[in-house]
Amino acid sequence: MNRSPSAGLTVGVVGAAGHAGGELCRLLLGHPAVTEIVPVSRGGQCFARAHPNLLGSGLEFVRQERLAERAAELDAVFFCAPAGEAMRSARHYTDLGVPVIDLGADFRFADPAEYRRVYGEEHSDSKLLTEAVYGVTELNRDRLRHARLVANPGCYAITAILGLAPLLAGGHLAPDGLVSIHAVNGTTGAGSSPKQAVMHAEMTGSMLSYNLEGHRHGPELEAYFTALAGVPVPVDLNTAHGPFARGIHLQASLRLRGTWDRDELLRTYVAFYGAGHDKEPFVLVNDLPKQGARNDKDYDVYPAPGSVTGSNYCHIGLDHDADRSIAKVVAVTDNLVKGAAGSAIQNMNVMLGMEETWGLRHYAL
């Protein structure tokens, strides 16, 4: 590759009219090494109407053919497209040596049979699939450095994986334990095409469960959890939308081997992720001490999605139900940033050999 990694980069964004695509554009506009963004949308609409927050950016949508023609000039391509599109188009770019980061599900399962089982469709490029690296940057840095195709994780998946990795990788999960996950996502997670159930008038002041028969991120999680833990890890994944635009609030309950309390959990997590930024730039363990007596509401020790809105951070809080011997994990992310566009850029930075935090250092509002 004859590209100088930190010079003025040109990057393509396929599916730039949606929430994740708009977020990619927003973050790339602030990236110190990116000079040109090429946003692709089929709709032919006006960029400033699709993303009024980017008024003044000068960006305009182009058609996908135009991006394909310019492939040789590109330093990276992001796909935020409907299922199946990246599967069909990625090779055009990878064959020219252009790194591809797919924010969809097309390359998330190593096994094409599992893809077919979960997505109900045959995988059309199982050869390329063998090269895909699953993009949890914090856990896969070495492989990402040499990847030419990254499967960016689902927003629930990355939040759960970061939230539980210290316990799973440490071999602490009790045998035959079921990991129970309840995650609430903002309404940007429901996509950008208008639908009745997520109109403002319906959602405000309410919540909305969905896919309780088994969300597609469930098998994605289980596959990765099993890899981390070295044993099969069944996951009871429960999902809902909450009345906020962005953010995932994830609570997990699980039983562990041996005896634990909140302090021991905190020590385990700080050992894994470091304290503050000293080890991981974007994963922070909230280790504030509890101030009140038991059963006082000590809100500060649990992370809130509002504290990561707009940022690439994952905050993690911990607790322990001693009467029932259950470990509790709360992990929060912005579903459009750490759960999508932010992780994708973090992966691009690693793939291109740049500073991993470029374009992503902002704190949340």
Add this chain to the structure above:
Amino acid sequence: MNRSPSAGLTVGVVGAAGHAGGELCRLLLGHPAVTEIVPVSRGGQCFARAHPNLLGSGLEFVRQERLAERAAELDAVFFCAPAGEAMRSARHYTDLGVPVIDLGADFRFADPAEYRRVYGEEHSDSKLLTEAVYGVTELNRDRLRHARLVANPGCYAITAILGLAPLLAGGHLAPDGLVSIHAVNGTTGAGSSPKQAVMHAEMTGSMLSYNLEGHRHGPELEAYFTALAGVPVPVDLNTAHGPFARGIHLQASLRLRGTWDRDELLRTYVAFYGAGHDKEPFVLVNDLPKQGARNDKDYDVYPAPGSVTGSNYCHIGLDHDADRSIAKVVAVTDNLVKGAAGSAIQNMNVMLGMEETWGLRHYAL
């Protein structure tokens, strides 16, 4: 008792300045048999400032001594007071034959030792405690008819009990099964005194976990679940506030004996609660068929708290994760109505021999 039950009733509301007390006043103002409401507040503030929605009602707060003096005239007294107050004051009314409904926790545990363990204080009237009937109207009607003291359930507790009773009472819970409950409550559930964590600017667009080490409604639930199931039922109760004022959105996961699917769950619930209003006036099973293929988001089959806001209804939806053999229950209530004031009035209606639905028939907004 020389009171004619459906004549013009006079009722007292102790702790009427808070959310539950205001809601009692609102509902009692529309109750066809209630003529006079005596709202008690220590603060000495103005009723119309505390409850601007009741502007024009003509209600004014009185001091508790004034209510105590009028005890002999009262047909019922509600307590929405801080822990310990009902325990000390209820006897004054019950001794005069005035039915008492306590919306607090003072009379919820049959065993005073359990009260002490959970609330950290000695119970001061364990004699009266033996008479208290736990006020899940749908399950305790017969005992409520003869009660002179009712312990109204906690908002999480009643939502969980109604949501799981058909499975627990039917003996369907798998042996050694843990019932996993994740419930999100509106911010009225955090009380009415100003506190930083639930200011609008902090909560809007966010969520807030609390008491993950074990919420006080956990032992309340476990006690009742165990009574229903006939075997010990451990409950993993996880709680949070969501960015809405009212409403509980409760998801439960549990493993059952034998083989189930969504239809079988629906049949079990409809058999227990009836279809529509034919058996239970306020518990409705959402038995809409799924329209889409698996993994489509079929939002309509899950109840939303916005669909019960302001009403005394509990809506229940059901699903089944076949790959992991887990039954899913979604139950929603308005935490201030079915979770507090509405249930309390429903219980009063039963205690006084009136039509159970009086004052409570409104559909949600």
Add this chain to the structure above:
Amino acid sequence: MNRSPSAGLTVGVVGAAGHAGGELCRLLLGHPAVTEIVPVSRGGQCFARAHPNLLGSGLEFVRQERLAERAAELDAVFFCAPAGEAMRSARHYTDLGVPVIDLGADFRFADPAEYRRVYGEEHSDSKLLTEAVYGVTELNRDRLRHARLVANPGCYAITAILGLAPLLAGGHLAPDGLVSIHAVNGTTGAGSSPKQAVMHAEMTGSMLSYNLEGHRHGPELEAYFTALAGVPVPVDLNTAHGPFARGIHLQASLRLRGTWDRDELLRTYVAFYGAGHDKEPFVLVNDLPKQGARNDKDYDVYPAPGSVTGSNYCHIGLDHDADRSIAKVVAVTDNLVKGAAGSAIQNMNVMLGMEETWGLRHYAL
């Protein structure tokens, strides 16, 4: 008319799948004199999916032809239909003596030329138009008693008219005065068909101006204001959606003849509408005294839309900017109740000779 007014009434609701139609069904289900509701929708969808809050009501949509066939059995028909539909269909019912209440704009302008100017379409039944009574119940009771066709006001219009009537009818408006109105409506005011701009993810945490070139309710207001004041009253009407589902928050500024202060404004309004419920059941003047010094935020003296949500009330608050001699009016309603379905039922009650408040007495949540 051979109908006994307070017996079991049968009423039709055309356009029952939308927000106003659903609200009519909700309120009519609690109306003591209504026995049967016939909800009409063209879409053929499931009632319980369109209005999940009415789960258990047993209502099912019928086609409009079915309602038309049953016209002779009906006691009243409500139209919540797209512009033009009531104009074409109302006569079928009025010819049979069935009272019609139109919640749309078809019969709001006495002059068909004005209708054409504002709505860009010829009026198709200008004969029937001459009979229509404009349905601000509080100001038109006598004419409503004998009406067979009522034009229910727009939600902005009724809020502004109730908010300003005491000053306009009293002849207090300064000559050449412009009435400046800024009103914020909930997102139910944007209709129930899905559209991008009012998706939850777009609206939450934001606001949205619209129609600043002149909202269609402007001429409606001006016509009625002019009638009340006896002189032309130009209105600068500014509209926006706020991030709430229901409610209108309307602020008006105007200059008056002579010298005023807040107390004098309060006296004028209380003289017009009464204090509490003593004169008008649904219009309440908030006359709480200011507690703080000038420039303290005395929030309680201004009505909030949250205090009328779900109710048929209009709350009015008053203030006076002494430095600039400007009278300030704040009026709040629920756009779906007092602004639509509630007013419509209030009008039906008057037309049918029933108690005006039947089915509408609930206080707000």
Add this chain to the structure above:
Amino acid sequence: MNRSPSAGLTVGVVGAAGHAGGELCRLLLGHPAVTEIVPVSRGGQCFARAHPNLLGSGLEFVRQERLAERAAELDAVFFCAPAGEAMRSARHYTDLGVPVIDLGADFRFADPAEYRRVYGEEHSDSKLLTEAVYGVTELNRDRLRHARLVANPGCYAITAILGLAPLLAGGHLAPDGLVSIHAVNGTTGAGSSPKQAVMHAEMTGSMLSYNLEGHRHGPELEAYFTALAGVPVPVDLNTAHGPFARGIHLQASLRLRGTWDRDELLRTYVAFYGAGHDKEPFVLVNDLPKQGARNDKDYDVYPAPGSVTGSNYCHIGLDHDADRSIAKVVAVTDNLVKGAAGSAIQNMNVMLGMEETWGLRHYAL
């Protein structure tokens, strides 16, 4: 001054526990020239509890005395303190040549008598007051370059000034015209100390008027408007809180000399502020064409506060009510950024001779 302006700067933030102070810290953490932030708070609380979004920043509050001792090392001091504090403490820093930016009202009125009239207190440093420069960067750049004390404008004031400057400075206001302003602010504008009226449970789904007798930003506005227009400009300022955390949505109506339409307004604004970023980095005119027929809701042409959340932008939209000859302006800002901390940093950048946009280039979420 022996400071090198773009080297590693040390800045103090007095009043750093509140919303504006926290926002200053957030933005300064991303400022390329700032090395050390010294946040001052009297409360002695934990920084990470006050600003959970800044978890991991390593910042800790210090007492004001500590900052005062370090005055000679500082490159700038920001005051976000209660009224009166900056007035008393600023001189300590200015005497040492440390630039001071006051986000409060202490130095906003050139005339101490006006300060006394509006704030009810004698100004304690009228000498320093004569040096203060009013910090609307876009209109006062030259004076700011040489300022040692900047009075940062109120959030309503700066939004209104930026929104109306092209018309006022162009002499277009009609004689005797009253400028009517209705502005809705997020709840962060109500301060960070807990108060009943802005608890989440009270505000969500509602709105709250306040200070309709005349907000303190009114005289501030009038003074600046009069300076811009060269003639007295009375302002009818109406304020409210809306159910969102951040953002000002400001609508203004005014009558102009001569004949106007929307296009002419757009031309005037684009001439004043430039198109896109070509002239002003943070003021953007939304000049999208209307797509629909008149009376269609063409939402896109009006700016929404959600499109500037978290950013230093002011978006301006324009319209014209031809029937009543009224110009309409919609201006939106984030009250904590362009309305407070962002402007303050923009002013610091100008005062210290740095690139004006440093630390502020982010687009909104």
